[in-house]
Structure formats: C-alpha cells, structure tokens
Amino acid sequence: MNPKMLMMLLVMLLSLNGLNVANAQQTDSLHIDLNSALEIALSENPTVKVADMEIKKKEYAKKSAYGALFPxxxxxxxxxxxxxxQTVYFDEGFGFGGDIDPNDYTPEELKILEVFGKMMSPDPESSGDGIQMxxxxxxxxxxxxxxxxxVPSLWKNIQMSEVDIRLAMEQARASRIDLINQVKKAYFSLLLAQDSYNVLKLTYETDSLNLVNIKNRYNQGIVAEYDVVTAEVRLKSLIPNILQAENMRKIAELQLNMLMGIDGDLPLKVTGSLDEYEATISNIIIPADTSLLQNSDIKQFDLQAQQAKNAYEIQKLQYAPxxxxxxxxxxxxxxxxxxxxxxxxxxxxxxxxxxxxPLFSGGQRYHNVKQSEIQLHQLGEQRKNLERSLKLSIKNNFDLINKNIEQVIASQSSVELARRGHEITLKRYETGMGTIVDVNAAALAVLNAELQNRNAIYDYLAAKADLEKVIGYEIAPIEDINW
Known part of the structure; x- marks a missing residue:
C-alpha cells in the first residue's frame, strides 16, 4: 500500500469522528462535567420525581388519618x-279483650269495646288477610x-402515618443516592471510552507516520519488505479497536443521557479526562467508619421495623374498648x-x-398478636444479616479501592517505562540494531499500558462511588473536609 492510499484510509477513519463533530455543530451540544450531570439528573430523572410524589402521597395519608378523629x-x-x-295481626285485641275487666264497664260499653276490638284485631283464621300497614x-x-x-386504634394509625412519611423520605433519599452512584459510574464510563478512543486514535496516527517512514526506508533499500507488511498489518489491526471504542463511547453517552432524563438525541460534550481524577487520588481520605449510621438500607429497615411494631400495637389495641x-x-x-x-x-x-x-372473636385477635410478635423477631434477625452484609460490602470496597490505587501507581510506572522502551526501540531500529518486531512489540506495550492505566483509574472511581453508596455520603477531598 502506497503512502497516498494509507493517508486516504486514515482520512476515511477519522471522518467517522469528524461526522459526529459536524452533527454536534448542527445540533446544540450539552457541555457537562460531573457536577452538572448530577444536578441535571437529580432534577430531571423520573425515578427521583416519583419518589418525591410518594412523599406527598404519604403526607395526604397522614392528614386522612387525622381526619378520622373529627366528626x-x-x-x-x-x-x-x-x-x-306488610300485613299485621293483633291476636290480643290491641289492648281489648283479655286485659279488660268486665266489672269496670257497663254492658253497653262492653258491647262497644267488643265491636271495636274485632275491627282493630281481626282473627286471622276467621278474617283472612289481616290489616295491611x-x-x-x-x-x-x-x-x-x-x-x-x-378509639385507641385511630391514634396508633396516626403514628403509623408519621412513620410512613419518614420512610417515604428515606426512600426518596435512597433513590437519589442510587441515582448519584449510577450517574457517576456512567460519567466515568464515558470518560473511559473517550480516553480509550483518543489513545487508540493517537496510536493510529503515530503508527501511520511510522509506516510512511518505513516505506521511505524500504524505497531507499534500507529495510526489507517484511517490515512494510508488518507495519501495515499492525496499523490495520488498530481499526477494529478504534471502531469498538467509538461504539462504546456512544453507548456510554446514551446511558448517561437516560440517567439524566434528557433527550438521547442531544449530543454530550464532557469536559475533563480520567487523567485529572488520577491527580486527585492522593487528596482523598477513605474513611474507616463502618457504623452505617447514614446507610439508607439500614434506615429504611429500621423504619419498616417501626411500622411492624406499630402494627403489633394495633393488634393489641383490638382488645381495648x-x-x-x-x-x-x-x-x-x-x-x-x-x-x-x-x-x-x-x-x-x-x-x-x-x-x-370486645369479648370473644374465636381467637382471631390472639393469633393476630402472635403473628405480629413473630414478625418482629424475624425483622430482628434480618437486620443482623443485613448489617453483616453491608459491613462485608464496605470491607470489599475498601480492598478494591486499595488494590486499584496500587494498580494506578503501578500503571503510571508502566506507562513511563513503556514509552521509554518504545523510544529506545525506535532508535535501535533506525540504526539497524533492532527489528520491526521489536518496534511493534514496544508500541503494543505502550498502548496496553495506557489502556490499563485508564482502566485502573476507572476501577478506582467506580469502587469509590460504590463505597459512597453504602456509607450514605460522598467522600470529600482533604481540602473540603471541615476539621
């Protein structure tokens, strides 16, 4: 392949990125950093909005519980x-007949009472249908x-409504903590994809220039054709990696757009790089606090246990008048x-x-109380298991962070050594003391070291974000800590 064809291939490859730039210029791009991405997500993400609505719903439920105390x-x-x-029969004469003392009335009065009594209370056997009323x-x-x-149970319902509101507020806080964790990791993934793409593109450009130099040396009869073929194979082998990195960048961008709750067609322009976060690693103090006082899972579990306790009290109040x-x-x-x-x-x-x-209900109240007691014991055991699990998660995150910090430091040294080795190999090749195989191996070592360094930085940032999610607050740099 001659130099002109090689340059045409390079132009076609880079045009993929140029096309995205042109589209971004036609459509307004959204320039964001990590803080602005978090701010947009916390205001626009549907999950957070639903959690806030749940708080409002529980507040109305509390007002409804208070309303039961009013007339x-x-x-x-x-x-x-x-x-x-309806048909009615008066068998006893509607006050006339057996209850009448004949000595109290004259014979004429007794006849009148007898006729009136028959009119008011006909005999069903003799009069037929009786009187319809x-x-x-x-x-x-x-x-x-x-x-x-x-009504004691109404008062306890009000207490349960107050706990419901506190639980809804904690669930909303948990939604924000989880969203922050996802946005951070998506943002760091986008930086990783972007940096990987830039590293591969820079490597491609450098190898393209090296290929041109090797072709010139071949035309002068200094190097063999094997060197040209080997350099071309290496250059072409970078193209799939570049395309894959570009695809990963697009996927990470769509993921971040979704988490921020904005239109996925709007191009993102992220500022910064993983190298900037690498410089701040030494300024971070990882806390050793495992008390879980701010952990949202523990707080939600304790509020749910309080709900179960109130339900138990309501069951006992079923005995109250x-x-x-x-x-x-x-x-x-x-x-x-x-x-x-x-x-x-x-x-x-x-x-x-x-x-x-209440006197007797077939044992329903008694058995309901026993069920509530067992539920309280179950929650106690479940809390112990949850606390152990969260402490184990914190320990694992500590280990991951420490390991990732060591990997970042080691990869920094690897990058410097690989670059130095590549320079030496190029000089040896130019003086005829080295081979093209040595040059390609040294270039590959530089590429791998660069990618490993950025992956180590991402792993550190992801582990730090996971630790912040578990402990329930953000780990601040040294300069931001209020001593």
Whole structure:
C-alpha cells in the first residue's frame, strides 16, 4: 500500500469522528462535567420525581388519618316503593279483650269495646288477610353525625402515618443516592471510552507516520519488505479497536443521557479526562467508619421495623374498648301518590353513645398478636444479616479501592517505562540494531499500558462511588473536609 492510499484510509477513519463533530455543530451540544450531570439528573430523572410524589402521597395519608378523629357528617336521602305492604295481626285485641275487666264497664260499653276490638284485631283464621300497614311510597332525608370519643386504634394509625412519611423520605433519599452512584459510574464510563478512543486514535496516527517512514526506508533499500507488511498489518489491526471504542463511547453517552432524563438525541460534550481524577487520588481520605449510621438500607429497615411494631400495637389495641357518639336527624314522608306539594314530612331524631367492649372473636385477635410478635423477631434477625452484609460490602470496597490505587501507581510506572522502551526501540531500529518486531512489540506495550492505566483509574472511581453508596455520603477531598 502506497503512502497516498494509507493517508486516504486514515482520512476515511477519522471522518467517522469528524461526522459526529459536524452533527454536534448542527445540533446544540450539552457541555457537562460531573457536577452538572448530577444536578441535571437529580432534577430531571423520573425515578427521583416519583419518589418525591410518594412523599406527598404519604403526607395526604397522614392528614386522612387525622381526619378520622373529627366528626363524620353525611346527608342521607332514600326512596322506597312497597311492592306488597306488610300485613299485621293483633291476636290480643290491641289492648281489648283479655286485659279488660268486665266489672269496670257497663254492658253497653262492653258491647262497644267488643265491636271495636274485632275491627282493630281481626282473627286471622276467621278474617283472612289481616290489616295491611304503611303506604306505597316512603321518602327519607336527614343528617347523620358520628364522632369517635375513645378509639385507641385511630391514634396508633396516626403514628403509623408519621412513620410512613419518614420512610417515604428515606426512600426518596435512597433513590437519589442510587441515582448519584449510577450517574457517576456512567460519567466515568464515558470518560473511559473517550480516553480509550483518543489513545487508540493517537496510536493510529503515530503508527501511520511510522509506516510512511518505513516505506521511505524500504524505497531507499534500507529495510526489507517484511517490515512494510508488518507495519501495515499492525496499523490495520488498530481499526477494529478504534471502531469498538467509538461504539462504546456512544453507548456510554446514551446511558448517561437516560440517567439524566434528557433527550438521547442531544449530543454530550464532557469536559475533563480520567487523567485529572488520577491527580486527585492522593487528596482523598477513605474513611474507616463502618457504623452505617447514614446507610439508607439500614434506615429504611429500621423504619419498616417501626411500622411492624406499630402494627403489633394495633393488634393489641383490638382488645381495648371503644366509645363513639352519634346523632341523627331525619324527615320522613309516606304517601301513595306522587303529589309532592301535598306531602307531609314528619321529623325523627336521635342522639346516643355506643360503648363497644370486645369479648370473644374465636381467637382471631390472639393469633393476630402472635403473628405480629413473630414478625418482629424475624425483622430482628434480618437486620443482623443485613448489617453483616453491608459491613462485608464496605470491607470489599475498601480492598478494591486499595488494590486499584496500587494498580494506578503501578500503571503510571508502566506507562513511563513503556514509552521509554518504545523510544529506545525506535532508535535501535533506525540504526539497524533492532527489528520491526521489536518496534511493534514496544508500541503494543505502550498502548496496553495506557489502556490499563485508564482502566485502573476507572476501577478506582467506580469502587469509590460504590463505597459512597453504602456509607450514605460522598467522600470529600482533604481540602473540603471541615476539621
């Protein structure tokens, strides 16, 4: 392959990146750093918005629980149409007959009472259908008022509502902590993909120039054709890696866009590089606090345990008596037609107090209390297991961070040595003391060292972000710590 064809191939490869730049110029790019990415995500991500809505929902639930302590007033209205009116029989004469002392009345009065008694209480065996009572249309309208005076379970429900709000707030905080962790790792992944792409592209450009130099030396008869073929093979072998790095950069960009809750078609322009974070590693103090006081999982679990305890108290309060007062004011009208203007409305009202003392429920209350007790014991054991798991996670993250710091330091030295070795190999090759194989091996060593260094930095930042998620707060640099 002649130099002109090689340069055309290089131009075509770099045009992939140039096309993205052109599109970014046509569409406004979003320039972000880590802080702005976190700020956008915390304000636009749907998960955070849903968690905030949950807090509002629990606040309304608390107000609803308080509302149960106030009087409950209902306006009632009803209409009933009798298909068949009720039949009533008065076997004892409706106050006449067996209860009458004949000595108290004259014979004429006794005859009148006997006739009147038969009219008011016909004998069902002799008179047939008896007396039908009521009218076909019954209209009712009124007001019912009920107010709890002593209902212990309502008071406990209010306490449960307060715990629900605190749990919703902690869940919202957990959503933010988890989102921050995801955004940081997505941002660092984008930096890793971007840096890897830049390293591969720079390597391609350098090897392209070396290939041109080798071709010139071949044309002068200084090196063999094997050197040209070997250099071309190495150059072409970089193209798939460059394309893969570009694809990984696009995927990381889409992931970060999704987490920030913005349109995925909007190009991102991230500022900074992993090298800048490498310089701050020595300024970070990793805390040795494993108390988990700020861990969201522990806080949520403790609030859920408080809910279970309140539920247990409610089950015990089912044994307690309750006192409720009620008031009713009703107007009723009974008619056989629909001439509303002629209706007569009769008032009816009552006021009373109801005392309810639980005595026996088939053992339901007792068994419900026992279930709640077992649940509390289960939660106690589960909390111990959760705490052990979180402390183990912290220890693993500590080990990962320390290992990654060692890898970063080692990779820094590897990069310097690999670059120095590459320079020496090039000089040996130019003086005829080295081979093209040595040059390619040295160039590959530089590339691997560069990529390993950036991967080590990413691993450190990801482990640090995971540790911050577990302990529940961000690990600040030395200069930001308030001593």
């Amino acid at each position: 409950q007033m209902d306006v009632i209205g009803s209409y009933q149409r009798a298909i068949k009116r 009521g009218r076909f249309n019954v209209w009712t309208a009124g007001l019912n008022v009920n107010m709890p005076l002593v 309750s006192l409720v007062t009620s008031f009713n004011w009703t107007y009723m009208s009974q008619n056989n037609d629909f001439r509303f203007s002629d209706y007569r409305w009769d008032p009816y009202s009552t006021i009373g107090i109801t005392l309810q003392i």
